Amino acid sequence: MHKDIQRRDVFYVSDGTAITCETLGHVVLGQFAFDVNEKTFPFVETEDKVCELIKHIQHAYERDGVKPLVFFSMVVPGIRERLLEAPAFFYDVLESVVQRVAEDTLMKPKPKLQRSRSVGKDSDTYFDRISAIEYTLAHDDGVSLKGLEHADIILLGVSRSGKTPTSLYMAMQFGLRVVNYPFIAEDMKMLRLLPEFEFHRHKLFGLTIDPERLTQIRENRLSGSEYASTEQCEQEVNTIESLFRREAISYINTTALSVEEITTRVLEKTGLKRRLF
Missing domain, CATH: 3.40.50 (Rossmann fold)
Known part of the structure; x- marks a missing residue:
């Protein structure tokens, strides 16, 4: 046996x-x-x-x-x-x-x-993908909000809701230039979009997550912190979903989805063209 x-x-x-x-x-x-x-x-x-x-x-x-x-x-x-x-x-x-x-x-x-993966005659599309990855890394986690006019999509959500892995997957697999921005405490208090986003509303897309799952993820990162507390996670998720609804921003719940599934659903809802390599 x-x-x-x-x-x-x-x-x-x-x-x-x-x-x-x-x-x-x-x-x-x-x-x-x-x-x-x-x-x-x-x-x-x-x-x-x-x-x-x-x-x-x-x-x-x-x-x-x-x-x-x-x-x-x-x-x-x-x-x-x-x-x-x-x-x-x-x-x-x-x-x-x-x-x-x-x-x-x-x-x-x-x-x-x-x-399937050679540069050769497809060198232009290959370097387009490299450029998309570099752009996405430079605009990860709200590091920079410059050059938003070049973004294909701007992902919004609370911290640890899946924005970074989704952004990188979209850049690497489809050559999309992705900005992702985590809403922090000050944003929550004001409950409004940043002025930079007002000019690019058509590019905004939200990611949310169940508070229980968010608590688990944050506990693994900063155990025992207020950041990871059930109350804080519930408050942030409720606030961000209210903002999405008020501003008519499409969003999906990422709790039970893989990065591949999140990306597929985002592309389906936004109508973004897949750039295959």
Whole structure:
């Protein structure tokens, strides 16, 4: 009998960044109840790298007596064949889709190493994304309110409601320039928008969160502080939601949402165009 059948080792492997493998793997494995021990191996392009990877897979198999799950994407035939010799269950994240597209278009695919993330001819869009990330970092947590005319969206909310991770995800994945601003005690007392935001109302979007969850998050950061108290969290959430309603600012509750889900809902509600890379 396997000693730990409720836990599986999962490897995400690619001769590129492995982001596609991770994304698909997370979606698929989210449908199953077992725990996963995840490891990512990007840029497996050489014989030495695939041999080192196989050692890790072999070790996991010998340790638990259970074949690991490997989500992979490989375009170099020799490296791919070598990988498939390892004791694991393999899932090619592109094979079935590529084959279907080839059949439907009557065209043969021309595999190219790291095609999905290369700069090359798409250097303009690549550097646009870098610029978006730099802009978003410079406007994180209310650090700067200059250049708001260049923002695609301005996220508002209380401290620790998910603004920063959402902002960075939107910048990194979609090339959006995001400003995020945390409402502090002085803002709460006045219960009004800053003058800087009045000229960019169409870009404003709010994030809120259940007070109980906010208390838990803040307790992990500053345990026992007034900042993390139940009363303070309830007061801040109630105040900010009142402001959103009064100023007709669209907002969503982030309590049970992942960063990916928050971003998707924000884009859906605002109609912002996704800039894919």
